Structure formats: C-alpha cells, structure tokens
Amino acid sequence: MNNHSNRTMRELLDSQKDNNEIAIMAPDKPSLTYKQIYEYAGDLSAALNQFGIGLGDRVAIIMENGPELILSFLATTMKATAFPLNPMYKEEEFAFYLEDIEARALITLPEANELALKLAKPGMVIIQANPQANGSLTFELIKGELPARPEQWAGADDVAMLLHTSGTTGRPKRVPLSHANLIASTSNIVSTYELTSQDRSLCILPLFHIHGIVASALSTLASGGTLICPKGFSARRFWDLVHTYKPTWYTAVPTIHQIILTRVEEHEEIVKNNPFRFVRSCSSSLPPVVLERMEKAYNAPVLEAYGMSEAAHQMTSNPLPPKSHKSGSVGIGFGVDIGIMDEEGNLLPDGEIGEVVIRGANVFNGYDENQEANEESFTDGWFRTGDQGMKDEEGYLFLTGRLKELINRGGEKISPFEIDDVLLRHPSVVEAVSFGAPSKMYGEEVHAALLLKEKVNEDELKTFCSDYLARFKVPVKFHLLEEIPRGATGKIQRTKMAELLGLTT
Known part of the structure; x- marks a missing residue:
C-alpha cells in the first residue's frame, strides 16, 4: 500500500x-x-x-x-x-x-x-x-x-x-531532515524488503534514533503493515513478543542481535513456529560470524544494511533472495547513488578503497548553521560519509572502517572490523571491540576490549588471532571487561575506548 x-x-x-x-x-x-x-x-x-x-x-x-x-x-x-x-x-x-x-x-x-x-x-x-x-x-x-x-x-x-x-x-x-528526505528513505526501505500490508515489524530500537523511527516505524506505516511497539528492547521478553505478535521481520543493531542470539536455544519451539521472512541489521558492522549463526538459528536471510542520520537512515542493503546477500558486505544502493572517492574528490573504480560518498533524494542538504562542516562534507553534490570502503564488480559495498576509527600502526592502516570478526570466532569471546591505543614507537598499537563467557589467557588469544591475522594486526593487549561501553543508541564507542580505559594519559 x-x-x-x-x-x-x-x-x-x-x-x-x-x-x-x-x-x-x-x-x-x-x-x-x-x-x-x-x-x-x-x-x-x-x-x-x-x-x-x-x-x-x-x-x-x-x-x-x-x-x-x-x-x-x-x-x-x-x-x-x-x-x-x-x-x-x-x-x-x-x-x-x-x-x-x-x-x-x-x-x-x-x-x-x-x-x-x-x-x-x-x-x-x-x-x-x-x-x-x-x-x-x-x-x-x-x-x-x-x-x-x-x-x-x-x-x-x-x-x-x-x-x-x-x-x-x-x-x-x-542534522535537519525534510519531509522529502524521510519519504524517500521510507520508500527505499519498502522497496528493498518488498514490504506489504501483510508484514508485521517488531520495533525494539529507540524511536528517538533514526534507525528506529524510519526503518521500523515509518517504513511499516508507509507499507500499510503493522508495527508492534513495546516500550523498548528486553532480552527476556523478546521471544515472548515474537510468540504473541508473530512479526515477519525486525531490525536491530549488531549488539542486540548478539544478545538475542545468546537466548535462542531456550526458545527453539518459538523460533520454529514463528519464522521470520527476513531479519535486518544496521547502524554498525555485523561480524560475519554473527550473521552465519543467526541465519543458521532462524533459517531466514539476515540482511545487513548501511545507514546514517544524514541520509535519513538507509543508504545500502543486501537484497532479498534470490538475489545474493554477501557476508561482510552492506549491500547495494536502493534509490541511492553510491560512490568511492579519493582525498582529492575523484571517483574511484570498483575494487579500489576510498571514502564512501552518497547522493539521493533521502540525503539531507547540509548541517544546520555549520558552513565549515558542510564545505568539508560535500564534494560536487556527493556527501562524504567519513566511512572507508570499496565496491565489488556487482556494486556491493564493503566497509573497511570508519576513517576516524582506522588504527594507524606506524603507517599501516588497520580495519578494526577484521580483528573483531576473528576474535568473535573464539569460543570464549562474547563481544569484542578492537581499537587503537597510543604507542610511542608506532603512534598507535592494536588493543581489544573483550567480554568473555569463560576464562582464557592472553597468550592463547594472541595465538588464536595469529592463525588468521598478520602479526601487526594481532592485539598487543586485551582488556577484559564486564560490560562494553556504548552510546545511547547502542553504538560501540570505539574511538573513545582508549580514553575510557585510561590509556591516553
């Protein structure tokens, strides 16, 4: 509708x-x-x-x-x-x-x-x-x-x-978003996932955030579907809500997906009797190992997307089957032009790494009363996202890191996403956040904050990482935490991690 x-x-x-x-x-x-x-x-x-x-x-x-x-x-x-x-x-x-x-x-x-x-x-x-x-x-x-x-x-x-x-x-x-921006973004999302009046979306994200209000709420209302709107996310109540309301899909950040996944074995009957048409992930990188586990548990496609406030949320997404959805990719543009640009403002060919740039009806016109930021953020009509990535020959976008989040170890630019994915494959690791910490010798060294489900020593973790990563990418220090620091919307505060752990003094 x-x-x-x-x-x-x-x-x-x-x-x-x-x-x-x-x-x-x-x-x-x-x-x-x-x-x-x-x-x-x-x-x-x-x-x-x-x-x-x-x-x-x-x-x-x-x-x-x-x-x-x-x-x-x-x-x-x-x-x-x-x-x-x-x-x-x-x-x-x-x-x-x-x-x-x-x-x-x-x-x-x-x-x-x-x-x-x-x-x-x-x-x-x-x-x-x-x-x-x-x-x-x-x-x-x-x-x-x-x-x-x-x-x-x-x-x-x-x-x-x-x-x-x-x-x-x-x-x-x-970030001011016009009605035209919001309508364009909701239309793109409806088109991406072929939403109809038969769909039911379970909203577990905060509606004060662009992901929740646009992807969960407005897109559902634009499609004529039904929005299920509890007070917020509760790991304990999630599967009860699925049992009661039978949603056909939901969208969340990777942190929430991982929390839900830890309880899925307790609710196998509910999962079996209430199949999702698809599950969507956005707002930060979904480690491929988590995607694999989710698809195995739900027997449904898990579609990673890419969004930001300045684009009224969605910029790219992996498509529904039978089209390919690629692990490690945030998909293709739906109603949005995606480019890769170098520092001088030149668009790069497929396969080359540079800054992700976007343009489309969903993209805002500029920051409110911030001429300096606008001059830095727009080049020839393209908005510079601040994310680094590349497109393959089929137009699928692969993010290699936030430009400000890349770890610069002696001139080697290291993507934290790659290290996170390796650490999450260790059976004792529940959550992992790799980040750059100050180093007198290299400028920055690789560190990682971990949440474990059982004890493991640092040498074992380094050996495990060494099987998958070049030596310079292996974390030199692991910080074992009871909780990973996050912002109000559930995003990991990667660039603040060194400061939060007292490593910058």
Whole structure:
C-alpha cells in the first residue's frame, strides 16, 4: 500500500485515512488503526497551532517507545519540526540539547511533567500528552502562553525532524531532515524488503534514533503493515513478543542481535513456529560470524544494511533472495547513488578503497548553521560519509572502517572490523571491540576490549588471532571487561575506548 506520490508525513497518513486495518499494536495498550492514527494525529497537530506552535518551530519530545511517541511525532511533523530525545538523558544533557536547538516547545507524558517544568526556558511552551482509554492522546498546555498560529501544513521541503549526529568526536552537529528526505528513505526501505500490508515489524530500537523511527516505524506505516511497539528492547521478553505478535521481520543493531542470539536455544519451539521472512541489521558492522549463526538459528536471510542520520537512515542493503546477500558486505544502493572517492574528490573504480560518498533524494542538504562542516562534507553534490570502503564488480559495498576509527600502526592502516570478526570466532569471546591505543614507537598499537563467557589467557588469544591475522594486526593487549561501553543508541564507542580505559594519559 506504499504510495510513492506521498511527499510529506501528512500525505502519507492521508493515503491511509480510510484504512481500518491495524497500524500499531503495543502490549497492554489499545491497538490503533490507520484511520485512527490519521484522525488522532490531525487533532494533535491542530492543538499545536492553538498553543502558538507552527512551521519553523522546533519541538522536543521526551517519551519512551510507544504509540504515544509515534502520534506525537507525526502530529509535530505536520505543523512544525520534531526533535525526539532519549528519555534516559540526565538533566544536564537535556538542558544542552534543548538550548542547542533553541526548542520552542517540549512535549512529555504526565510522569515527566516535573522534569519538563524544570527544563523550561523563558518563552518555552510545555505540553503534556495525556493518554486516553481509546488509545488516543490529548495535548494539554502546562506552561507558556503564545498567540495561536493559523493552520499551515508542512511542505516537502520543510524540516520534519531534527537530530544530532552520534559522532565520536567533537560537538554533535545538527542534522535537519525534510519531509522529502524521510519519504524517500521510507520508500527505499519498502522497496528493498518488498514490504506489504501483510508484514508485521517488531520495533525494539529507540524511536528517538533514526534507525528506529524510519526503518521500523515509518517504513511499516508507509507499507500499510503493522508495527508492534513495546516500550523498548528486553532480552527476556523478546521471544515472548515474537510468540504473541508473530512479526515477519525486525531490525536491530549488531549488539542486540548478539544478545538475542545468546537466548535462542531456550526458545527453539518459538523460533520454529514463528519464522521470520527476513531479519535486518544496521547502524554498525555485523561480524560475519554473527550473521552465519543467526541465519543458521532462524533459517531466514539476515540482511545487513548501511545507514546514517544524514541520509535519513538507509543508504545500502543486501537484497532479498534470490538475489545474493554477501557476508561482510552492506549491500547495494536502493534509490541511492553510491560512490568511492579519493582525498582529492575523484571517483574511484570498483575494487579500489576510498571514502564512501552518497547522493539521493533521502540525503539531507547540509548541517544546520555549520558552513565549515558542510564545505568539508560535500564534494560536487556527493556527501562524504567519513566511512572507508570499496565496491565489488556487482556494486556491493564493503566497509573497511570508519576513517576516524582506522588504527594507524606506524603507517599501516588497520580495519578494526577484521580483528573483531576473528576474535568473535573464539569460543570464549562474547563481544569484542578492537581499537587503537597510543604507542610511542608506532603512534598507535592494536588493543581489544573483550567480554568473555569463560576464562582464557592472553597468550592463547594472541595465538588464536595469529592463525588468521598478520602479526601487526594481532592485539598487543586485551582488556577484559564486564560490560562494553556504548552510546545511547547502542553504538560501540570505539574511538573513545582508549580514553575510557585510561590509556591516553
């Protein structure tokens, strides 16, 4: 039921306004039909205008995953710009982001009301979202009096959503995504995985992150399918949700896939009785050994994709069978042009390694009020991703590392992905993160942080790695941790690992 003529979030909902099929299901909450979502989101957007919020205004939303967040997001995009925030942030982090984007309004659920009032700056509107018994929401003005704004719907080029980069260095940059960007990305995802109204997506990623909101939520709604939306990811409850709701697919980051995989043997009957059509992985590199284990356990294709905020999420993906999906590759471009560029801005032929560059309707026009970053990031209409990779003769993209994450040992550029994959093949290793640590002799040496399921000594690990890796790639030091440090969206903080482990002083 995907309509490629949609240009805005409102038009996407309008195309489904007479659809009485279930759009969103959530544990212990009423299911919502497409028709209800159209009506409820429309009413909420009208309330924003009454509260003095309109086009150009940036509206922060602090909520955990659920239908309430999706309704608030959709309503906000219709009339203003949505800025969903991680509800687990500390007060200082909220204060930074709200000030950085110059938020005009803040929407929260009743339980976060006290925090919202504490965070409110002079002139900021505080809106409380009140869940109703029928699954709808009402917006209640808690603080801030502004003149009502006339009804004006957002157009394709208006900014629907604002995000911050999850960059590993420096101050986060603001990424404005237009309605056209979001619609293009959702259309690409629907096309990639041939999503239909018969599909059910289990959303286990945070909706304040581009992966969750676009790949799980908006793409499902664009296809006419059903979104299953629990409060968040729970390893303990995942297979119960699969048993209850019977999703046909889900998408997650590699960390979550690995956690789910550790419990799969306990739930063999559920896996057998509730087969996935496919499973998707994105946001960081999926080690080939994990992909192999997943496909064996699920008897379904595991399709690795490649995305980033600046592209409204998806850039490439491995295709569905019968087309080839290649272990170690993030696939081909769907609706997105993919190139490999050298430092001088020349496009390179297949087989050569360089910086991955992209262009397409899903790619943003530039960072918000950051001319320097924009000049560095765009070359002849191509956006430079900061990732290193190469394309094979069939156009499949292979990432060799984040340019800033590559380990530079005496001039030898080493991909941490390659080392991670080898370490994860050791039977005692649960998680592995290789990284560069300062070295007086080489500039950087290879280190690795590990989470083990049983004890193993360092010499054995080095010997194991030596069977697969050249000597200069073998980690000189292993750091055994009880937990691998991660950012708010589950991404490994590879470039910060040396600092976090006290190796930079």
